[in-house]
Amino acid sequence: MNELLLSEITTELNNLGADPGNLAEASLPEKLYEIYILTCVMRALSKIGAIMEVRDMNDNPTDQFVVRLGPGLIYSPATSPGFIFVEYGGQEYELHNGMRVAGRSKVLHEHDVSIIKREDAQRCRANRVSPSQNHCKLLIECKFYGSELPLHLGREYLGLMSEFSLRVKTMVSNTASAEIQKLVTSHRGTVNFGVKPTESRSVEMLEAWLAKELEMALGR
Amino acid sequence: MRFPVTDPQTIKLLQILQATELVWIAEEIEESISFGKIVDRRYPSREGSKSLTNEREDRGAEPYADDEQRKILITTLHSYLRQPRAIRKQIDDNLKSVAGEGRAIRLSFTFDERQFVFAPPAFKKVRDRLLSLLERVQVEEGWRSES
Numbered sequence: 001m002n003e004l005l006l007s008e009i010t011t012e013l014n015n016l017g018a019d020p021g022n023l024a025e026a027s028l029p030e031k032l033y034e035i036y037i038l039t040c041v042m043r044a045l046s047k048i049g050a051i052m053e054v055r056d057m058n059d060n061p062t063d064q065f066v067v068r069l070g071p072g073l074i075y076s077p078a079t080s081p082g083f084i085f086v087e088y089g090g091q092e093y094e095l096h097n098g099m100r101v102a103g104r105s106k107v108l109h110e111h112d113v114s115i116i117k118r119e120d121a122q123r124c125r126a127n128r129v130s131p132s133q134n135h136c137k138l139l140i141e142c143k144f145y146g147s148e149l150p151l152h153l154g155r156e157y158l159g160l161m162s163e164f165s166l167r168v169k170t171m172v173s174n175t176a177s178a179e180i181q182k183l184v185t186s187h188r189g190t191v192n193f194g195v196k197p198t199e200s201r202s203v204e205m206l207e208a209w210l211a212k213e214l215e216m217a218l219g220r
Numbered sequence: 221m222r223f224p225v226t227d228p229q230t231i232k233l234l235q236i237l238q239a240t241e242l243v244w245i246a247e248e249i250e251e252s253i254s255f256g257k258i259v260d261r262r263y264p265s266r267e268g269s270k271s272l273t274n275e276r277e278d279r280g281a282e283p284y285a286d287d288e289q290r291k292i293l294i295t296t297l298h299s300y301l302r303q304p305r306a307i308r309k310q311i312d313d314n315l316k317s318v319a320g321e322g323r324a325i326r327l328s329f330t331f332d333e334r335q336f337v338f339a340p341p342a343f344k345k346v347r348d349r350l351l352s353l354l355e356r357v358q359v360e361e362g363w364r365s366e367s
Contacts, residue, residue: 001229001290001357001360001361002360005353005356005357005360006229006232006233008353009233009350009353009354009357010232010233010236012346012349012350012353013233013236013237013297013350014236015346016240016242016343016346016347016350017236017237017239017240017241017242018240019340019342019343019346020240020241020242020343021340021343021344021347022304022343023241023242023245023300023301023304024241025241025244026244026245028304029300029303029304029307032304032307032308032311033307035311035327036307036310036311036314039310039311039314039315039318040314042314042315042318043314043317043318045318046317046318052318054325063323063324063325063326064325064326064327064328065315065325065326065327065328066328066329066330067327067328067329067330068329068330069329069330081330144303145248145299146245146248146249146295146296146297146299146300147248147249147252147292147295147296147299148252150251150252150255151255174299174303175299178258179258196303196306196307197303197306197307197309197310198303198306
């Protein structure tokens with residue numbers, strides 16, 4: 001890089017540092033990405049003919065989809081915002097973001113995007129307990145990164161996979177890692193990498209995969 | 221083994237990030253560089269090995285060259301500056317596409333959505349200038365074609 005360009009970048013980087021806007025916290029772009037992937041799930045559900053409706057924290061229909069920044073509990077009014085009510089094949093489900101779900105070990109894990117059976121969700125809210133892995137129909141771990149994904153994220157995802165025995169689970173990222181892909185697929189897991197608005201092919205592939213898998217998982 | 225950042229230009233730009241709230245981006249870049257790149261290495265088989273060929277292939281890691289370290293930094297910055305805006309727009313488009321005719325789904329957040337969604341004009345100006353500079357570097361270094 002020539003010195004003039006370096007100097008200009010240095011100046012603008014200093015300006016950005018003084019007023020970083022929505023880049024002030026790592027969690028903000030990450031959250032935006034989770035919501036983006038959730039809307040890709042909605043598009044996949046729409047493709048297979050599911051009926052969807054936004055619900056508020058009290059389970060009332062609304063047109064305002066409220067999302068939280070950090071992980072929350074399904075029954076906590078302070079942290080439980082909206083969700084998407086889903087009807088497909090005569091069955092009812094809920095699509096959630098950033099919700100904690102108990103794995104095989106009973107330890108609670110945050111699911112970036114998840115679908116759970118409606119009756120289980122209602123029972124959990126009424127009894128103030130978290131859903132467990134048996135209630136779960138979809139689990140997506142989202143990773144928004146600027147560079148290649150570090151390997152430890154693949155190892156963490158393997159741990160999460162072993163806690164949840166459901167059929168439809170995947171790790172989705174705007175970027176990629178050949179090593180993580182090798183690691184996860186060798187343990188019979190699925191990854192969807194390079195998923196971002198500027199890469200329409202990878203988005204289409206994710207939505208097509210989700211539509212096919214959800215048709216199988218929810219249609220029973 | 222962790223590999224250090226050695227490229228002087230990368231070090232200089234990382235130092236700026238480290239002194240601000242963008243330190244988390246600096247940490248991600250440093251982490252990427254420190255892991256090194258994965259390489260497949262061929263080497264002679266042991267004597268008496270039953271292998272059909274006389275060599276084996278295994279994996280190793282080696283440090284990124286200076287220009288590769290710069291590429292990681294420039295690509296990471298570019299990605300964080302450009303993608304959130306495109307993603308936010310696509311969320312709205314996706315919600316529109318599933319809402320159905322005559323219906324609309326509005327998105328809101330339980331935290332400060334003004335900071336999150338509506339970037340202040342000063343930030344936008346800096347972001348756009350920086351994006352254009354980063355893209356110039358990418359074109360000059362041959363990491364992307366001009367568009």
